[in-house]
Amino acid sequence: MTTENLKFPLITQHNAEYPREVQAAKEVSRLLTKVEFPSQDVWVDLRFDYALVEHSSSNVDVMLIRGQPHGIVRINLQALYLMQDFESMLMEVIPHELAHVLHGVKAKVDGFTIEKVHDDIWQHLVFKLQPDAEPLPKVKGEFDDRAVRLSKGGILIQCECGEDESFAVIANTAGNSAKLRTEDHKCGTCKFPYHRVDGQTLLPQRIKDDLAFLERIQCIKFQHPHLQR
Ligand SMILES: [Zn+2]
Ligand SMILES: [Zn+2]
Known part of the structure; x- marks a missing residue:
């Protein structure tokens, strides 16, 4: 299967390859159809990005030409x-x-500046897209970003909570390293200082x-350059 064979209405470019990526792309396309997104003039570039720490x-x-939006919107999802x-991911993220994308386009068309990204207009847009979704600034979901952070060179640390919960990954910065040395980085739950874990033998299976x-x-x-970006 190659991405060239897969076309989704309203999505101009994408790198969906795996079954769940394909299903997610279908959902993006379905929701955009539902709100009559002007995809002829505003191209949608959907990317499944494995380096993203956030879920999306x-x-x-976009710019206005005779009052109509033209341009490109880029949507990234952590696959x-x-x-x-x-x-x-489907129902909330x-x-x-x-809704952020629609909000951005609307701000351009109606000529206003977005003060708060999760404002009433954004909430209304979420509701319009998916009435069952909860318009919360922080999406609820069982997402574990530790592997992504580790693969980006993060430091594996451990507290005394025990089991899977005691492992965390923080950015590899001088400030974080110093905090670990002086035991100033404490777990909010068990209150013990985190220590650095060397090697990945202890890593939870998950x-x-x-x-x-x-x-x-x-x-x-x-091996497939067209999927890289
Ligand atoms: Zn948001
Ligand atoms: Zn702890």
Whole structure:
């Protein structure tokens, strides 16, 4: 299967390849159809990005020509989370992110500046897209970002909570390293200071599985350049 064979109405470009990516792309296309998104003039570029720490992000780059929006909107979805909690990605994350895109286009057309990204207009747009979604600034969902952070060079740390919960990953910065040395970085739950874990032998199986998945994807995308971006 190659992405060239897959076409979704209202999506101009995409890199959907796996079954859940394809299903997510279908949902994006379905919701955009529902709100009559002007996809002839505003191209939708949908990317499944395995390096994204957030569940999603978007970028609106449009200008007005005779009062109508023209340009490109880019929607990024973390595809690892499609494996972890498919339901929340479809029902919460996709409407959440699409509402940001619609909000951005609307601001351009109606000539206003967005003060708060999760304002009443945004909430209304979420509701319009998916009446069952909860318009919350922070999406509920069982997303585990630790493997993504590790694959980006983060530091694996551990507290005294025990089991899976005691592992966290923080950015590899001088400030964080210093905090770990002086035991100033404490767990909010058990109150013990985090310490650095060396090697990945202790990693909970869940994070190991996610890491293995990310490595496999990277190999596949490396061999198929059209999937890289
Ligand atoms: Zn948001
Ligand atoms: Zn703890």
